[in-house]
């Protein structure tokens with residue numbers, strides 16, 4: 201399988217190389233040149249598969265001959281053995297024809313574990329064969345760094361450096377990162393804010409000379425193709441459990457960078473009967489504005505009760521645009537260049553295509569808390585704020601009269617106690633068993649000044665892999 205760039209001029213890559221590459225050299229994102237398509241009979245057969253078996257079925261064509269089938273199976277088994285629920289991605293019913301797909305049973309209690317647990321292992325496998333070692337660098341405002349760290353804890357060929365703003369992340373968030381044990385894990389508390397951290401990561405990717413020769417820097421942010429690939433699996437898993445291919449389903453997806461819902465779009469392209477994909481956003485509603493006004497435009501960032509969806513641009517949306525414009529890379533390149541300096545409007549035909557499968561809704565903090573409270577009242581089920589946004593949009597769509605509607609529950613409520621408190625339900629939150637001793641565990645992190653030189657010097661001196 202070959203991967204091509206959405207901007208049309210970077211070289212095509214195989215799976216192995218795409219794994220190690222973030223942005224394409226032309227600034228675009230990599231997508232598969234063609235997609236595997238499953239017949240209705242093949243999808244019906246998936247009903248008998250457990251999560252790992254299904255993952256192998258879905259992932260194998262994307263990985264192609266870069267990873268031997270037996271090795272792929274071993275990697276997938278190890279990945280999903282880290283999840284603390286036998287079904288890996290269980291469905292819970294919360295109302296008539298309304299289902300919640302629980303994606304928070306991984307080590308850090310958020311859906312990002314599905315992709316990052318796999319990505320770490322895939323990278324390590326490929327690096328081992330190439331006799332290479334890399335450093336991963338990333339910045340976090342607190343809510344997503346732990347998934348990347350947990351994903352790398354067993355990797356022999358990777359050092360991971362995650363920058364967070366010193367004293368500006370919550371205790372639970374910091375401890376989820378700093379109590380992970382491993383010589384290759386490096387938590388850097390930078391005496392600045394999140395934007396400072398992000399700027400340092402960006403500067404380091406632009407000039408990697410601070411690392412010793414032969415060490416490259418790899419990004420594991422949400423544009424990495426392997427992350428999207430891993431997320432396709434649970435769309436099939438849930439839909440088949442609720443009657444696919446005989447019965448089409450609707451998915452409501454709490455959306456930020458458009459990675460998760462793009463995986464749902466790919467599932468539909470691969471033959472899964474999907475009636476509708478609902479883009480559920482918080483007040484940072486760039487995608488809802490695209491869907492309702494056909495215009496892609498930046499607005500100032502708002503801080504909400506669902507911080508993992510606080511974004512101003514939605515990086516993976518470019519992958520959908522590429523298809524909406526008949527995979528014309530030159531057009532996408534021009535459009536994204538114009539977007540650097542101003543708004544971009546999309547053609548009627550592109551938007552008509554998008555609206556055939558996608559709809560959208562923007563949900564306020566007040567509505568989020570109201571949804572958390574009403575779901576608790578109706579069935580004693582506690583939602584996290586991101587999942588609540590999805591469920592609110594699922595109810596408002598009215599589609600459950602005709603289809604099973606599946607909301608992706610992207611995080612465990614214990615991760616976001618502020619929202620639960622505002623919904624008046626503090627007494628209902630409990631950390632899952634394996635995290636109850638989080639506050640007794642030893643922490644390891646380095647406090648560094650808000651200076652690029654200090655951060656880079658620390659990294660160069662602490663490569664342990």
Ligand SMILES: *Cc1c(COP(=O)(O)O)cnc(C)c1O
Pocket residue numbers: 310311312344422454455456457458459460461508509586610611
């Ligand atoms: C990252 C994240 C999202 C948004 O997913 P995208 O792929 O960026 O759209 C939603 N909820 C939670 C809890 C997340 O961590």
